[in-house]
Amino acid sequence: MRFTPILVGCTLFSLLLSGTANAAFHPINDSVLTQNKLYRSGKLKPSECPERRIKPNDVPSAKRYLTSVMNCLNASWGTYFKRAGLPFTKAEIGFITKPKRFCGQPWGKETAGTYCDAEQRFLVILDDDTLSDPSDLYLFQVAAHEYGHHIQNITGMGRAFEYHPYKGKSELNEQIRRNELQAECLGGVFTGSVWNSLDRTEADWEELLDITRDSGDEHSKVRDHGKGRNIAAWLDKGFRATSPAACNTWTARAPQVS
Structure with a gap:
């Protein structure tokens, strides 16, 4: 099983990069990835997901916060899948306060959350790094990102x-x-669909994009998550579209997934 965690601290979508990147393009020839029915099922219906209060360095309030977000994720995506005629299974969430083995793998350095496809569950680490300043949308997006892996799993894209x-x-x-x-x-996509129910401003979204731009492979020896500007570009694209159709990274040009 491939183990692909989200990193801590992880808009223009048209990226002007050199033509040499195109030469490294490796085409994907699996229709489950490139033509999945998920892309043809419309937008997520707007729904309510007001944020709960969360205190700095407070594990109990962080658990309540993320559990509330998780309930919204299951409800929103469950409604979407039902409307699309796609089979759906809820995901589960768990919490740790220090690194541990999960899904048969060691916890990665600077990893905030990890999804396990076999368990249909993800863990979020609630430590000093993730809880020192929880006023931004970072924890919200950690949960939304890991749930994205759940969506990949239940649509067959994870296995493909x-x-x-x-x-x-x-x-x-x-x-x-x-x-x-x-x-x-x-x-x-999920965050965009519930945005109007959050007590947030455009500045809050831009702050999350800035955090995301600082979380890319530029800060790692491994080139497996993407450049910060590309991560932010895909995040913002989904947010603006509120539709999985915007998220077909499997047919995107190499510079957009570099």
Whole structure:
């Protein structure tokens, strides 16, 4: 199983990059990934998801906050899948306060949350890094991102990604980036669909995008999540569209998933 966590601290979508990036493009030839019915099922219906209060460095309030977000995620996506005629299973959430093995893998350095496809559950770490300043939307997006992996799992895209062939580390990393960027975009779709119920401003959204731009592969030795500007671009694209159709990273040009 591929293990692809969201990193801590993880808009223009048309990125002007050099033509050399196109030469490294590795096409995806699986219709489950490129033509999934999820892309043809319309927008998420606007719904209510008011945020609960959360205190700095307070684990109990963080658990209540994220549990509330999780309830919204299950309700919103459940309604969407029912309308689309797609099979749906709720995801579950758990919490840890220090790194531990999960889903057969060690907890990654600077990892905030990880989804396990076999358990249909994800864990969020509630430590000093994630709870020191919880006033922004970061924790909200961690949950929305990990739920994006759940959406990939129950639509068959998770399994298709896991078994898609690749030749070499470069192609593998590009496939992992496509998978991670899609989850980020799907997280943005949900956030956009509930935005009007949040007591937030455009400045709050821009702050989250800034945080996201600072979380890319530029700060890591591994090139498996994408450049910060690309992560932010996919997040914002999903947020503006409120539709999974915006999140087909599997057919995107190489520069958009670099």
